[in-house]
Amino acid sequence: MKRHYNFSAGPATLPTEVMQQAADEMLDWHGSGMSVMEMSHRGKEFMSIYHDALQDLRDLMNIPSNYKILFMQGGAIAENAIIPMNLVGMKPQPATADYIHTGHWSGRSILDARKYCKVNIAATAETSHYTHVPARDTWKLSTDAAYVHICTNETIGGVEYHFTPDVGDVPLVADMSSQILSREVDVSRFGVIYGGAQKNIGPAGVTIVVVREDLLGHALPICPSAFDWKVVAENDSMFNTPPTYSIYIAGLVFKWLKRQGGVPAIEKVNIAKAALLYDYLDSTEFYRNPVAKDCRSRMNVPFSLHKESLNELFLDGAKERGLVQLKGHSSVGGMRASIYNAMPIEGVRALVDYMRDFEKQHG
Template identity: 65%
Template structure:
């Protein structure tokens, strides 16, 4: 915190262009490339603005290739992405789960894709509704773009199936403040004239994410997380860990007559598990009891209500066991 490797400086105070931080940045990128098996034809950018910022930055950089893009809407975040992109070109909602209250991902056979679209955009995990892509859509020659903010590093993926991946760090990679963008090199150089230089992927790639001052400390901490995940056995190990946690919680909910999860089983998120009490008048008592047991932030998003357990990489399986024990106790007392 106060003295990085005997330099006499914290990472927070060292020059972002000095050899110390340049080494930190290079090492973080190398570890992320190894973890995700990122092919050589892709650039890794460390940017700012989060996924909300990328909702504008992606179309600024890509939609100019043809003037239009397809969006698959599976919940609140992909809905926001599509809405923002309309400011920069013609956007078509190629498929939507809205009719089913966003409880399932529309089958690929129902997608109406435009072969002339500049890209197809998905949100790989919807934190609010609790649906997740457990498959990679085939979009033919049209590049697939994915917002992976909430499930990146949770399991292995084939990066070569995507044209661009972006993710805010704050769920599985580190503190908020840094956004990772993994972009195929042939998609660089198509930014709209209105694109600020700091948001231009080609400019950032040419400057190794140093066109403007990057979020240095957030990158440093993310780099430590990459090393930690590698030390645990990489993404295959993380997938086993996450599937075990999710299975434990979903199995209890499926066997309960007091709690319910309404997401289609094939599309259930490994990261975010929403659930409802069958008697909503007990919600406050449930949350109060959870807080007394050291379990906080279980209240569901205001859009959907109910409860939500977020079980990202860092949540140990003991935490899920404690939650299931409390669910069982609460049901016995009130059911």
């Protein structure tokens, strides 16, 4: 069987060898006579999987010892509410939180946060139609914010932070759903890092939360116990049944990433993949990428054809070549190539070759 090059934004492509290992272990994990899907989340078999995944993620991200790693559920969208419910209690009520609005997903975060606190939009990229990250010196931060929230990579718009903003002593909270493990990050500069796993980590179902310990224990009274970070941390993410199979696959991906040389090595590959695609886009007027060059995402590359009428023909031809899931998000149209860690550079080369051939035929 020949696997396609899958450019989906999420759930996204996974490393082939991880999928093969999971297939080999499906019915009998390490002689246990059980599938991971069937194991008790508190049994010794799954706990060994869980602790390995926990330590491997801590190693890969160089997470300091004063940070907790939580495996939660609900995706980044649930965390949009869970974050203010856990953090605004640090301040007298009604509390304020600062948000930087760079596109669709930060916008979704703002909408949910407004249910639990006053939101100050400290900076917005609205004037550029969300095609850039506002420069740090333009941000108008509150004097008493409970936290500052950013989305480090806008999956739909293809905008990425290539810097970590200095926000002083206020906790910096980052949705890293589509950027996590793709580049080196100094975790100590963040109060909270979170993200859905279904892009660079594994299948949908598990949400990663990395939270500094001093930020635990401030949940609002209305916060459900299963969403209270302190409760989840005290129970090693086992307060309720976690998404065990998703954690298992995530653990396999962590080990795969270690075999590639870790985050520094995969970042070099990601830089090369992104450069290959952007260099071609910049060389032609047949395709267009709208994002400011200094804010372009390495993970998600949106582009449009010079004639919208060619879109379906482009997608049909791509599928014939084994290049799938290239249709852009419905809110923006066009195309989008998501080139996460598991996308090999050969896949990006195949895409560029096809784009070049298509341009010759229809330009």
